[in-house]
Amino acid sequence: MADQQSSATPSAVKRTPSSEVAGSTAGSDDKKSIKETATVTNLATVETQRTETVLGDWLLRVLHIRKGPKKDAYDLDATATQPSIWDSENVEEYKEKYIHKDWENWSAFDPDFRWTWREERAVRRKVDWKIMVWVCVMFAALNIDRNNISNAVSDNMLDDLGITRADYNIGQTISRVGFLVAELPSQLISKRIGPDLWIPIQICSFSLISAMQFFLKGRASFLATRYLIATMQGGFIPDTILYLSYWYTGHALPIRLAWFWMSSQLVDIGVGFAAVGLLSMRGILGYEGWRWMFLIEGCFTFLVGILSFFLMPQCPAKTKSWWNPKGYFNEKEEKIIVNSVIRDDPQKGGMYNRQGLSIRQIWECSKDYDMWPLYALGLLFGIPKYPVDQYLTLSFRGLGFNVIHSNLLSIPKIIGSSITMLLITAFSELVNNRSFVSMAEDAWLLPCFAALLALNDPISPWAYFAIATVLLSFP
Secondary structure: OHHHHHOOOHHHHOOOOHHHOOOOOOOOOHHHHHHHHHHHHOOOOOOOHHHOOHHHHHHHHHHOOOOOOOOOOOOOOOEOOOOOHHHOOOHHHHHHHHOOOOOOOHHHOOOOOOOEHHHHHHHHHHHHHHHHHHHHHHHHHHHHHHHHHHHHHOOOHHHHHOOOHHHHHHHHHHHHHHHHHHHHHHHHHHHHHOHHHHHHHHHHHHHHHHHHHHHOOOHHHHHHHHHHHHHHHOOHHHHHHHHHHOOOOOOOHHHHHHHHHHHHHHHHHHHHHHHHHHHOOOOHHHOOHHHHHHHHHHHHHHHHHHHHHHHOOOEOOEOOEOOEOOOOOOHHHHHHHHHHHHHHOHHHHOOOOOOOOOHHHHHHHHOOHHHHHHHHHHHHOOHHHHHHHHOHHHHHHHOOOOHHHHHHOOOHHHHHHHHHHHHHHHHHHHHOOOHHHHOHHHHHHHHHHHHHHHOOOOOOHHHHHHHHHHHOOOO
8 A cells, every 4th residue: 555655656756867767878779768768657657557447446346356445545636647758857858859849739748747646537537528428429420330231231121222142241341341441541641630630521421421322222332332431431440549549648548448449339229229210211202211221320420520520629738719719628637638648658749640651650660560460460350250240130030030129139249248348348457468368259259159050050040149149249
């Protein structure tokens, strides 16, 4: 307890002698400097990082596996400012090395600024409400237009368009290709014009295309819209995470990303119920229900895109505008956000958010072999579950369930997945590991596939529902 509290006291953030500060030698190698910077930055975070990991802290309390007394193990009025390279005598040298002259948060950057845990928690909550909630709304909009195809096919969309399941499979495949192809170009555009502008443009674009599916005529238009929607959505997730990195430290971001993914799953529940009503509109003005669903949901997400232009400030130090003259935060709150982030990772000031990436920078990133296993994991993650997920409502229809039941039966797996996601996030915080914990996905999926292969064909409708629900509830 004493050790935990001492790491948050003012004495822990006094300027460190230059001999003890990482990277104090001028002209040192960049990679060496970065590693040394990380060492210094983390001096006082080991014991206090749980103040940021709200989910892990809460779950540990609930599960009664947190050691020590249940009261907070730190003084809320103690200094929360974490030690970093900015406490060095060579602070001016580090400014030149790490901070870009056009960095948009210069006005709030102050190496001598100090704040308490109580103030930081209050600001974090404010950022959660002002920034994170709307980011979740935007992600929900993306998933409405990305996943409503599964609701549409349960309403005999394929028969209405005169296309086959093979055509549907091709459409889903080229959708993945479009999503993948758009990733890097979207990131380049986002860095050049800023995610606060590019993300709303993306939402408006894919929403319009999604709404235009009301006018689908056959195979060609189906395949074209599948590709175009995915292309406009391709860079949304990395663009959004880039945007969130302006507002949160490395310790605060993981739980927010859990909320981020959970928002998409929760909206899928609402969309499942909404689809039951929208698909019941079949016959109105002579059009099928799935056409009305595409149109109405596309118009709704387009509205989200328009509002995003006004609700996404450029950065913590620039939240004021003609429609919001007071801004989201006062001067002290801006300084807490900016300085906590830049102390956690000094390199976040090395670019400004209207700065494009050069070919050389992209090439240097591609040569970083430490990232190659992560790229492989990203390519392979979730592949086994896609056929079951993409054909879920079609499978239910083929097993004898009607349109309403098929859409309602797709909801339990969303609830299960939300629960397992929160649990595995808390577990990863508890064991402080990401790579091995992320492999739990395959350990979860394998027994379910074994059961599907072992059961007699034709499989019982309810047996398939049970196994598919457990399978798609993977963490």
